[in-house]
Amino acid sequence: MKHTKLGIGLGLALAASLPSMPALAKTIDIAIGHQSMCTDTYTAGIVVKELGLLEKNLPKDGDYAGVDYNISWADYSSGGPITNQMMANKLNIGVMGDYPLIVNGAKFQATDSLRTLYIAGTGYNLKGSGNAVVVPVESDIYSFDQLKGKAVSTPVGSAAWGMLLKAMQDAGITEDISLKNQSPAVGAANIAAGKIDAHSDFCPWSEIMEFRGTGRKIYDGSEAGVPYLHGVVVRQDFAEDYPEVVTAFLKSVIEAGKWIEENPSEAVDLMEKWTGVEKEVLYIYFSNGGHLTLDPTIKDKWVDALKFDHTVLVKEKAIPPLDFDAWITEDYIKAAYADLGMDYETDKTTVVDPEVANAGLPAEIWHSRDGILKYESYPEFLTAIAEFQGTGAKLNATYVYDKATGLKLFGKTAYFVVGKDGAYETFLRKPDAEAYAAEVNGDLVDLPTAVAAFIPTD
């Protein structure tokens, strides 16, 4: 009887360990948690996965000669579950936004024996664009202060929630907004149905709502002035056991970024197939002049932003302390840069400010047959739209830039101001457009009205 019990016990232990028992040749399991519905994570997630970049970069000689790699990818809708799975060692590497990253580091540091390392960024927006507050398209709310006394939903704990808190503090209406906890999908559905006054969300949800014609941005994260960034965390024990594998992963992240920068149209087309997010929405993030700067370096400014985010989380969610010096390391990303023959310090000191970088960029039309067409001036852009409309050509989307922030916008959601001299400027927010119109004694119009002025009359 005793032997039977022992046998059953050993059998169970064997059965439980079978999936992870090393074969004769050494097998290294690499499990990565990513988010296919969060654009800023794509260069360390879906792109690396689908292009097979990690497989290409993994070490195959020296200590790794004859090693088999078992790579698995798990897709999540937010960073919280990725952290939980990393705790259970079912994921070695995780990709997430700034607030969940901090929760990840703090939760691990609260344990006795487990740690993660923040090893690289994936992309950023210097001013905080990517997060935004959206209202139903028919709403009469046009600025953040008009939300006083209204109900605003947000995924609590996300970067968008942090931005919303900061915006409420900046506007002095902390006590006057009824905050609701809603998922991106539910928030977007409620915006479409007009069931909520406003919804604050992270990338690319506000642009999805704008593109589908259900929502309108009234506040962009750039107004909060806190950089919005995403990054990569790895379990410290994994990084210490296989540092070359971690470096190989980061080389893949860098290459994924280069691939997108070199082929934005092709990239968004493929990413739409991989993620289900419309390519026209992805183009706002990944094109030249897009919201996202693909840069994996860890800048001092980012560390300051993360420290600020941590203070918000401590106050609002009582998360544990986080020793940033122990958590953040540049060793692996520097090694990846070195392996690729790239200059880390140059990239680290380069910061892209959309207001400066996007000044003078051409407006664009995404023609369904001819692809992306660029126009140096707004009259040329509007004339082209008028002509395409005249021929019944299908336009997937149009893109212009916000004069105030340099942000790329959908033409259909922008406010156009035409001056007395016939010069056009475009704006994200109505109050900015109204102020500019008053300044230049111009008229504020929407896209159809602006286009109407260029329809040939004969």
Place this chain on the structure above:
Amino acid sequence: MMALALGSRLATVLGTIRPRIGLWGALTLAFTVGYYLLLMASLVLRFGTLPNYATLYNWPGSVWTIIRSTPSVRDMLPIIAEEYLLEFGYMNYDYGLGISEWALNIIPFKVFLMLILSGLLAANLLLLRTKSSCSSRARLRAGAATGLGAGFVAITSATMSWVVCCATPTWIVGLSMLGLGVSTAFWIEPLGPWLTSTGYLLLVVSLMFLAKPFVAGSAPASEGVSTPEISSREGAHA
């Protein structure tokens, strides 16, 4: 003396359960299954959608992975306690490749806690049923304590996840679903383990109270000498 009294009451409890072990087991199982059915029903009613996916996890494999890769036992246990076995939920395919909007997670550790709760609850009910000679005030007090204790444990053992709460199963999801404010919900989240402990304590206290011979209304004999047999003879614990 105290140990003797407690031992005597425990014997009373066992004496009440033993002849009805089948009923007690059935009640324990029914309460546990009913609890999870109630959670699922509340999710379906709250969100107006039926579950459209189910996932079975390799729980033993996960536990083994955690044991092998977590050096500290103190870290290991809470991580194991969060491991899923089953997940039923609703996947929203309106955006991207689908997002799990809400889910009911079957977590073996929580199921174990629920079984303890259900076992205590069933024992209390059996004792209450046999306490026909008790004053109604005493029965009411014991019933209220049982209900309150069960409520605390049930609420804090809820394993529903809602993507708004960063998609991790937490007991405050239930409160959020009932409309509790976000900040308040997060403020009370750390109280969970305390509420659970209080709940179990109330259940155990009410169980011991019910096992006391000659509860309120009866002239108490010397506790130290009372035995289940004597109590049974008095009709209190039969």
